[in-house]
Amino acid sequence: MSSELPLTERAQHLLKVLVEHHIRDGKPVGSTTLSRNSGLKVSSATIRNTMSDLEAMGLIHSPHTSAGRIPTQKGYRLFVDSMVAVQPLQRVELTQLQQEISGQEKNTQEVLSSASSLLSQITQMASVVMVPRHERVTLRHLEFLPLSEGRVLAILVTNLDEVQNRILQTDRSFTESELRQAANWFNQTFEGEDLELVRSRLVTELERSKSEMDEAMQQIVQMAQQAVTSGEPNRDQMMVSGRSKLMDYNEFSEMDRLRQLFNAFSEKRDMIHLLDQCMEADGVQVFIGEESGYQFFDECSVVTAPYRHGDEVVGVLGVVGPTRMAYDRVIPVVDMTAKVLSSALNSMG
Amino acid sequence: MSSELPLTERAQHLLKVLVEHHIRDGKPVGSTTLSRNSGLKVSSATIRNTMSDLEAMGLIHSPHTSAGRIPTQKGYRLFVDSMVAVQPLQRVELTQLQQEISGQEKNTQEVLSSASSLLSQITQMASVVMVPRHERVTLRHLEFLPLSEGRVLAILVTNLDEVQNRILQTDRSFTESELRQAANWFNQTFEGEDLELVRSRLVTELERSKSEMDEAMQQIVQMAQQAVTSGEPNRDQMMVSGRSKLMDYNEFSEMDRLRQLFNAFSEKRDMIHLLDQCMEADGVQVFIGEESGYQFFDECSVVTAPYRHGDEVVGVLGVVGPTRMAYDRVIPVVDMTAKVLSSALNSMG
DNA sequence: ATTAGCACTCGTTCCTCTTGAGTGCCAGCT
DNA sequence: AGCTGGCACTCAAGAGGAACGAGTGCTAAT
Numbered sequence: 140m141s142s143e144l145p146l147t148e149r150a151q152h153l154l155k156v157l158v159e160h161h162i163r164d165g166k167p168v169g170s171t172t173l174s175r176n177s178g179l180k181v182s183s184a185t186i187r188n189t190m191s192d193l194e195a196m197g198l199i200h201s202p203h204t205s206a207g208r209i210p211t212q213k214g215y216r217l218f219v220d221s222m223v224a225v226q227p228l229q230r231v232e233l234t235q236l237q238q239e240i241s242g243q244e245k246n247t248q249e250v251l252s253s254a255s256s257l258l259s260q261i262t263q264m265a266s267v268v269m270v271p272r273h274e275r276v277t278l279r280h281l282e283f284l285p286l287s288e289g290r291v292l293a294i295l296v297t298n299l300d301e302v303q304n305r306i307l308q309t310d311r312s313f314t315e316s317e318l319r320q321a322a323n324w325f326n327q328t329f330e331g332e333d334l335e336l337v338r339s340r341l342v343t344e345l346e347r348s349k350s351e352m353d354e355a356m357q358q359i360v361q362m363a364q365q366a367v368t369s370g371e372p373n374r375d376q377m378m379v380s381g382r383s384k385l386m387d388y389n390e391f392s393e394m395d396r397l398r399q400l401f402n403a404f405s406e407k408r409d410m411i412h413l414l415d416q417c418m419e420a421d422g423v424q425v426f427i428g429e430e431s432g433y434q435f436f437d438e439c440s441v442v443t444a445p446y447r448h449g450d451e452v453v454g455v456l457g458v459v460g461p462t463r464m465a466y467d468r469v470i471p472v473v474d475m476t477a478k479v480l481s482s483a484l485n486s487m488g
Numbered sequence: 489m490s491s492e493l494p495l496t497e498r499a500q501h502l503l504k505v506l507v508e509h510h511i512r513d514g515k516p517v518g519s520t521t522l523s524r525n526s527g528l529k530v531s532s533a534t535i536r537n538t539m540s541d542l543e544a545m546g547l548i549h550s551p552h553t554s555a556g557r558i559p560t561q562k563g564y565r566l567f568v569d570s571m572v573a574v575q576p577l578q579r580v581e582l583t584q585l586q587q588e589i590s591g592q593e594k595n596t597q598e599v600l601s602s603a604s605s606l607l608s609q610i611t612q613m614a615s616v617v618m619v620p621r622h623e624r625v626t627l628r629h630l631e632f633l634p635l636s637e638g639r640v641l642a643i644l645v646t647n648l649d650e651v652q653n654r655i656l657q658t659d660r661s662f663t664e665s666e667l668r669q670a671a672n673w674f675n676q677t678f679e680g681e682d683l684e685l686v687r688s689r690l691v692t693e694l695e696r697s698k699s700e701m702d703e704a705m706q707q708i709v710q711m712a713q714q715a716v717t718s719g720e721p722n723r724d725q726m727m728v729s730g731r732s733k734l735m736d737y738n739e740f741s742e743m744d745r746l747r748q749l750f751n752a753f754s755e756k757r758d759m760i761h762l763l764d765q766c767m768e769a770d771g772v773q774v775f776i777g778e779e780s781g782y783q784f785f786d787e788c789s790v791v792t793a794p795y796r797h798g799d800e801v802v803g804v805l806g807v808v809g810p811t812r813m814a815y816d817r818v819i820p821v822v823d824m825t826a827k828v829l830s831s832a833l834n835s836m837g
Numbered sequence: 838a839t840t841a842g843c844a845c846t847c848g849t850t851c852c853t854c855t856t857g858a859g860t861g862c863c864a865g866c867t
Numbered sequence: 868a869g870c871t872g873g874c875a876c877t878c879a880a881g882a883g884g885a886a887c888g889a890g891t892g893c894t895a896a897t
Contacts, residue, residue, distance in 0.1 A: 191892080246655055280633055302643055
């Protein structure tokens with residue numbers, strides 16, 4: 140048998156045409172259709188022979204005897220890796236990406252969310268953006284405001300132009316000026332510091348000089364601690380857009396499959412784990428079907444690309460759709476979105 | 489024929505049992521099943537006669553000759569209005585509602601979002617919470633922070649413990665102390681004022697004394713204007729949870745129906761319009777099928793209840809699910825959620 | 838190596854038949 | 868008058884089977 144890797148020129152060409160055709164109309168492709176569309180001047184019988192070889196190599200298979208062939212995962216893999224002819228991005232799409240992702244009046248969160256929704260809008264599939272893993276979130280400013288009795292609003296601004304706010308319970312009420320003093324002390328001591336560091340220093344501070352501090356100061360340090368602790372870990376680790384677009388593909392016409400996918404999105408855990416792996420890869424990466432190691436991506440593919448802040452890769456974005464997707468268009472869109480997002484982040488400092 | 493309204497005792501009872509049965513297992517109910525489950529000591533033939541009456545009145549109908557009967561919209565209407573026996577809320581559910589909705593450390597947004605997600609979790613359907621329409625959103629505090637060149641972060645705290653923030657473009661850069669002064673002036677002038685009012689006063693202010701102000705002051709007033717304008721209108725008018733729960737009902741097994749519904753949720757417009765109407769009603773309200781006037785609620789019902797802040801109705805919440813839903817359980821849940829939400833809002837001031 | 842030809846396979850569609858749940862009506866019973 | 872048993876009737880759902888056609892694999896000829 141031919142388990143030999145050296146695929147003939149013709150076989151390669153036929154696989155390419157077959158996959159392209161199948162992506163277009165979803166039905167199994169027969170030898171006659173192929174002989175008409177391949178541009179080759181050979182009969183369908185010849186093509187049948189070649190197809191037989193391709194099947195033996197596990198690149199295509201027929202759902203039943205009297206149907207045409209459809210690509211296997213392995214077939215898609217080969218196609219994506221070495222024969223997909225990526226289409227250049229359309230001008231409109233490019234300008235849309237640039238205009239709507241960048242934007243001086245946006246903070247990090249908003250920029251990410253634009254990227255996510257554009258990605259889903261252009262590809263007509265579900266999109267995912269993993270929120271940056273900054274090692275260095277630093278404190279820009281902290282502010283306390285009195286609310287009703289015993290409640291204080293803490294507002295924290297980070298170097299990413301992000302505003303986090305949290306309501307704190309305190310044992311006693313503070314006046315506005317007390318709070319202002321507290322915030323002043325805090326800002327003077329910690330401005331520009333890494334949030335992680337601030338957190339740990341506050342703990343030790345409280346331990347060390349407990350006796351030296353008056354009761355009010357203790358309260359204040361405690362409040363600061365709470366305010367700083369709230370922020371980072373609880374923030375959502377990814378944002379998803381356009382899940383419901385997946386309803387338009389017949390691949391997911393059985394409700395069960397669709398439900399599985401939706402669940403996968405809400406579970407997040409596995410999703411994040413998958414995306415995490417892509418941080419290391421350099422450019423666009425494509426997971427086909429269960430390659431990812433997760434059964435819920437049965438008939439799905441995931442196309443991802445990492446994005447940067449400065450020189451460092453800080454996150455990953457991508458789209459999820461049926462394995463039978465227009466890779467030639469999706470790949471460049473994902474690629475470009477990552478690039479535009481990177482430059483938007485960089486121009487924000 | 490009998491279009492007479494006075495329904496016999498027996499007919500009422502049979503309708504009730506029929507609807508309950510149909511809600512439980514979804515299949516058309518025949519005369520024999522009914523005669524067994526109704527508790528009445530009459531034969532199936534007698535029941536057939538009564539069912540015939542019910543059909544003549546448009547309360548039930550059979551999908552085809554040889555099937556049992558299912559309730560019509562009108563039948564559901566009567567059932568819901570005058571014979572559903574609401575189940576008391578389970579203790580766990582009640583405490584869950586109270587604990588997770590109230591919570592001193594939550595602001596208005598968070599409280600609403602808890603209500604929404606609990607509602608959907610308990611009923612296993614999609615839930616909607618319309619965000620309060622406050623006439624009186626007042627200014628508690630404004631703060632300006634310098635970002636990179638020519639960009640300023642405005643942080644606005646309202647009387648609802650909500651923090652809104654927006655990045656502003658300015659013609660020239662401001663120092664931190666300039667900004668502090670500006671904020672001071674602003675807070676002293678406008679603290680406690682209605683945001684709408686602040687907005688309009690800023691406009692006239694700028695008009696009136698343009699010449700008297702120095703260039704910096706003009707800039708500042710303009711900034712303040714932007715900061716205040718951003719806030720209110722853009723906020724989402726409703727929050728939705730658990731849409732994907734609807735996938736579990738066979739009523740929506742045809743993708744098209746489901747898609748329509750999902751779209752209705754994203755369109756928001758019609759949804760909000762419907763909910764708006766419920767503000768006037770006093771307690772729980774049920775819309776069955778297309779009663780609402782929107783075709784996308786074809787096989788759906790919507791159960792809503794208004795909630796209060798103080799004595800005033802400020803918003804509406806509800807769930808959306810198949811018409812064939814367990815009204816006896818859903819109605820009290822929606823009712824109670826509205827009540828718990830009201831008291832949570834009130835205890836926040 | 839390529840191809841025309843042919844037998845074969847198997848999903849799809851359409852038809853028919855059977856089954857069974859459920860109805861409506863009527864004649865007789867209380 | 869109201870209830871009931873009996874009976875003919877309807878119709879969806881399911882099973883079985885024939886006709887069709889797209890597509891294959893194999894073989895013998897070029």
